[in-house]
Amino acid sequence: MRHTLIIILTLATLTVSAQKNSLKGTVKVNNIPLAYATVALSGTKHGTTTNDKGFYELKNIAPGEYTVLFSSVGYYTERIKVTISNGAITTLHAELKEGNSKLNEVVVTGVSRATELRSNPVPIVVLSKKEIDQHVNNNIIDAIVKGIPGVTAVTTGPNISKPFIRGLGYNRVLTLYDGIRQEGQQWGDEHGIEVDQYGIARAEVIKGPASLTYGSDALAGVINLIPYIPNGQDGKLNGDIITDYHTNNGLIGSSLGLSYKKHDWKYAFRATGKMAHNYQNKVDGYVYNSAFQEYILSGMARVDKKWGYSQFAVTTYNNKQEIPDGSRDSLTRGFTVQVAEGVNDDIKSRPFAPQKWLTSYGVTPLHQHIQHYRVYNKTEIKLGEGIFASALGWQQSVRREYNHPTQPGQAGLYVTLNTLNYDLRYSPKVINGWETSFGVNGIAQTNRSKDATDFPIPDYNLFDIGSFLFIKKSVGKADISGGIRYDTRNINWGDFYVGANPVNGFEQKVKANTPGGKLQFPGFKHTYHGISGSLGLTYNVSERVLLKANIARGYRAPNITEIGSNGLDPGAHIVYLGNRTFKPEFSLQEDLGFIAYLKDADLMLEVFNNQISNYIYQSRLDDANGNPVIIVPGNTTYQYQQSKARLYGAEFTFNLHPHNAKWFELNNSAAYVIGLNQNEKLIAQSNGAAKDLPFIPPLHVRSEVKLKLQGTYGIFSKVYFRAEADAYATQNKYYALNDTETLTPGYTLINAGIGSTLKAKSGKTICEVFLQADNLFDVAYQSNLNRLKYFEYYNASPDGRSGIYNIGRNLSFKVIVPF
Template identity: 90%
Template sequence: MRLLLLLTLTISTLTSSAQNSSLNGVVTANNTPLAYATIVLSSTKYGTTTNDKGFYEIKNITPGEYMAIFSCVGYITERVKVNIAAGNPAILNISLKENSSKLSEVVVTGVSRATELRSNPVPIVVLGKKDIDQHVNNNIIDAIVKGIPGVTAVTTGPNISKPFIRGLGYNRVLTLYDGIRQEGQQWGDEHGIEIDQYGIARVEVIKGPASLTYGSDALAGVINLIPYIPNGQDGKLNGDIITDYHTNNGLIGSSLGLSYKKNDWKYAFRATGKMAHNYQNKVDGYVYNSAFQEYIISGMARVDKGWGSSQSALTTYDNKQEIPDGSRDSLTRRFTVQVAEAGNDDIKNRPIAPQAWLNSYGVTPLHQHIQHYRVYNKTEVKLGDGLFASALGWQQSIRREYNHPTQPGQAGLYVTLNTLNYDWRYSPKVVNGWETSFGVNGIYQTNRSKQATDFPIPDYNLFDIGGFFFAKKSVGKMDISGGIRYDTRNINWDDFYVGANPANGFEQRVNANTPGGRLQFPNFKHTYHGVSGSLGFTYNVSERILLKANIARGYRAPNITEIGSNGLDPGAHIVYLGNRTFGPEFSLQEDLGLIAYLKDADLMLEVFNNQISNYIYQSRLDDANGNPVIIVPGNTTYQYQQSKARLYGAEFTFNLHPRGANWLEWNNSAAYVTGINQNRALIAQSNGAAKYLPFIPPLHIRSEVKLKLQGSYGVFSKVYFRAEADAYATQNRYYALNDTETPTHGYTLINAGMGSTLKAKSGKTICELFLQADNLFDVAYQSNLNRLKYFEYYNASPNGRSGIYNIGRNISMKVIVPF
């Protein structure tokens, strides 16, 4: 870190010595200070957010004329020209008008410089802290699913959600934390994203190929989770205490955040703890083995100087997560407990789980333990009128799955993934209106198995590097942007032998010359290459109406399970079989969009068509007689397939916010996607059972009415009430080959919520209160993206229900106390 700061200081002394200045002021709305408003100087990296008093300050600005953009979710964006003189701080106070539109925003994801959402042709959606707070959830991905049409999640209980964008997920969705790509065994079904939901201030989601800026694994899009950066009063300790409680699974969440700002330095710290017992619904009762415990600590330090800025952060994540296997008593349908090892386990005669275990906060011996550690630095150095940006990070993901009831301390799966992230890019001076950026980024990764008994993937080494060029220019009413990228990824592993372990009676990794050893993973070495790019246009029909068009080619190298897997993943209860001959996936996606910023409403329509070559997917493996292939008793076997595929669909948003009745909002959205398998031979052979792709969500319609009381009522202000209908259509378009998937009935969930800010007579905020009821009428339903739907051991049951159902009625309460 010292060397990095020394390098940046050395570079800065070689650049222009012109005297810089600053811009500051207060942002208000209805004569009230507006917190979390964003201020950006267009076509530059200069930007900040307001504190809880509406104050902002941007330091070390090169003198000149700029376009200052003031934006905040729920308010109309203002653009003001400002002249920054050398050594003379500029003061600019702005009052924003309410406008419930979420469409007019400033984004930083997938662009070279902070860019207005309206001028970005790539489909991108922003979710602010206000929306994240108001949608009380078990995890941050569920909040995104509720707030952004086109985003769904494959779930394995309330705390495990893997994001999908327009029907594509796993390693096709790139998750970022503060712009650094998240690496934590993304191929696994049975764990979520290792990120503190209470520490996220903003989410930016790119829908569609984003390989241009990020390389492989952004084929479906990007989810950038941006943490809070302190911007409070100098020399004063600020913070908040968050308390969260859910009635369904007894979730208790507590989080303490601290921030401090002094001169050019900012510091932030957060500690979070969550625990929950088993969740419940009216069909299954308490779902045994769905409890969890989660503890997260994060810290950040940032310095802003005349030469630029440098920000360093670290996070630690520790999660113990139970995973249900779905075994039950055949008559009572009560959940049972595995007490014997696979060879001696009689599933039909397991003991019933005691009631005391079902609502206990303790974690059972059969669970998984996920630990994730991250350290990173982001530095920006001004080089004349250009900007050099560097991001370096190290992550370690440790994953253990305990699946041996007779030896609960022995992990079935135990892998350690180490990742080095690097990203260097340069944005030169804007010339003749052209904004350009070029750079190189990638990862170096190693994965190692430890003292385990099951080995689904080999120990591998991976090196990934890619270079890109990006350009943007505004010509009259047209904004044009695009670029090109080339990637290369090398992955290799040595021979991996497995043999008997006399100490515990299971298997272990052994040397090649060990008697009785068998070769589970023959050595492998391959380099994948990919060219990706995009070209897009935004046409400003008027200030309020925009037309967007974008075409992008995405690239994704196969992940480790797709090419290398050959064994049991205990937590998923799946034996995976990979294919070493797979080539990389390439997509060609066309997007068309219409956005209208009307006085009393917002309207957004986006349609897309995505053609993918070498699409990789899972299919259940059956024998010649149509019976499931069982390699490990009690576990399903899946084999990866590859073919051409096509996905197409649309998202529609209509938000009504009449200015003559600013107490009313009516927000509506619809999302639809169809996934077609283009392997004609397989479709014909299967009589159409393989026609559709797996994991495709059905038509999803959401409608919300929100009432906002005007004024204050004693200590209560900003009081709102909302009611929501969340409807999913029946999904009859599914991958039916070998019963990999089955049809899913449609359902409608009714949700409701209310909230308020409590203020003292002095105007100081005491706390924010949120009350929410999800699935108010306790509907029994199964999402087609719920993996637990397929956790069933019997062909028929006394109540006619199969598999495990989603969470029932849940009342949640959240209190945020700032200080």
């Protein structure tokens, strides 16, 4: 591999062209400059966005004939052919027409080259910054859940959301940050995504196996969070200030973004801070220990040259998140505070949480402290008409979970995860319409326990590598693409002993020969292998109507907690028991899609069938008498199981936007998935209690009416009003064995919002304002994917309600001030 890299880089040096050919011009709508429109050369990596005056420029283009794509959300894409001559500066202007089609948007996730969405047979959805901004959220995953049918999230309070795609989650959904896979202890229920929601310019979501270009952990799909890359006026400092406030939990969010562009260099910086006190609902009142504090810094420098580009970026994330445990008074249902441990702890005698704690922005001693650091580089080098691309990164995730009230400074869980990311790929010249790409990527990872008292997973070493080949060609009205991949993953750890800590009275990691030490994790070493691939077709019935079909085989190696866990995760209040004999998961998924972006309406129907072998899932553990197994008092015990499984379902979208009534929109979507456990023996033994898979969302229907006022009203322009009904059906198909899950009643949330852009007389934007009301009628509800639903100490309660409920009515206000 080292010699290959040397050869490639040498060739890059020898073949760099000295051409200074460029393409420039303006993009307008109704003769008005359009800012931030996308300009790209089809089939190449050349692309940019227009500045605030609608101007663009593409430099260092090889001579030849190209098709230039001009696109922007809310407008129809314009295609113009152009010939670039040697040593020439070519001028090309474009005029876009208003429209709602997204088919011609250019995507970068899961493809060899930047590709129009219409030609990709894999189900992929794009969420723009405008759409993210219009839905005020606690985190970026919540924005994606609201905007994309088929995507849901397991939550542990308002600030922790783990994405699920079509009923599959955890390590089956691969989250990327700017194309670099996010690594940060994804195995836990209460482990969220360590990303700045205010710094994301775009989210691209693949629904279905995406193992071809990413390898293991993309079995359910990919969420690529793409940060903002500045493209403002040359030599001028640009930026924005974002202020966000929520009434329910008092969330205060502030973010400052700065960008600067000078000649070939671009720089960006963002600082974000968020804090919130405990959230509330009308059943629980304030939910004790759900407050959080979050601080994020990020910086980027990028240089664009005739040979390509190179981009360097750094991010730091610091989060303190309280840990709710559901401790209550048995009669009043008021939340109580654990002040003692072991035999000295009587849950019925715990004191009530003081009122001032419930609305305090401070963080209690029982909390998680998560720090995530990332440094990475992305480089593209032009080799003639081919492209060599590399992505190299380092990440460190430090997680502490404090759960000892008598010794608040002593972490129960303290783990440090170090990850090296690498991705090398080459896309040769397009020959006779054949686009190809091949490469190698993976990770090297180590995880180490520090000064802790609980050890749910061993100290492990992991090395992952995979190679792939991707091919695409257009034949008449059909776009065909597919490829094949081979992966190998080695994971190992040595004997892991624990023993008594005389200093604090808890357990600690000890050496093998320590008197009284016990072996918690016997040594383990195994290598997993997997072959994955896909083949798909998009048929262009017309410019606006498409048929899509795709079949894909996905692969996922078992994660560390599934094969190695044997201890308490304090933040989840769960003792996990793994199984080191587990085999890798393999899925075979078929997708069919019909998409029509018509003049007055959008119509999309996607159906899928997913057969998974060696599916791994959690199940609560009971003893022979049917009583829950309690290894650590006050915490439930889960044991991982493995069996065949099948998931199938559909997503449907119907958006009405009459051409003759531009002020009106009616947006509707529905998503439904069935998850079946195919372990016939277990189903028979449990009298059908195990027939459904856990964590499957119910039927979800969303309907939104949006009114957009045309014209301007003083300083107000682009004024809109929206009202939304968000309905979840009763989930009576659940994994009932040992009460792992229980029935979840259906509910409907009514949301409303208003927004506007404020402009000065000169036409310059002053700010954007968004006012939103979620759960307007303060419905008391529990999502079936809310893990707090199961945080309950008693078998019965005076009000007949069990567990913790989701957030109640919330009014939010957000202002974005550009400069």
